[in-house]
Amino acid sequence: MTDEQRGDWLPEDGDPEELRVERTEEKVEVGIHEREAGSVNVRKSVRTEREEVRVPRRREEVEVERVPVEGESKEVSDAEIGEDEFVVQVFEEEIVVSKRIVLKEEIRLRKKVVEDEEIVEVDLRKEEVEIDDQTNH
Numbered sequence: 001m002t003d004e005q006r007g008d009w010l011p012e013d014g015d016p017e018e019l020r021v022e023r024t025e026e027k028v029e030v031g032i033h034e035r036e037a038g039s040v041n042v043r044k045s046v047r048t049e050r051e052e053v054r055v056p057r058r059r060e061e062v063e064v065e066r067v068p069v070e071g072e073s074k075e076v077s078d079a080e081i082g083e084d085e086f087v088v089q090v091f092e093e094e095i096v097v098s099k100r101i102v103l104k105e106e107i108r109l110r111k112k113v114v115e116d117e118e119i120v121e122v123d124l125r126k127e128e129v130e131i132d133d134q135t136n137h
Contacts, residue, residue, distance in 0.1 A: 025126035042109065059092030 021129055023127045023129050026124040028122045028124060030120060040109065042107070055095050057093040057095060060090045062088055062090055
């Protein structure tokens, strides 16, 4: 075999009596990269519900009663006969509705880190060296 035929088989120091062959293989390196996995949206909305509340209330009513006078009738002078007007005020309770905002609940969201383990399968390549000795010794 000439030096040209040996080519890459010769070591860098050029010793023709020694042949060095490098065997390589892949090693797995596993790391972690953080990425966004999603999000949680918190949305408030308003729902209107109708509620019935019974409220007792009072009111005044005017009753008119006509009572005939019995017995001797009293004489009334001309000065007492005439037009006149009387006002009787009538009252009632009015329902007043008011609303106020009260705090009913507080929603708390916390993030926590959860650790688990995942198995990753990787195909690794390895060089193999075969030596076929065809000398006649």
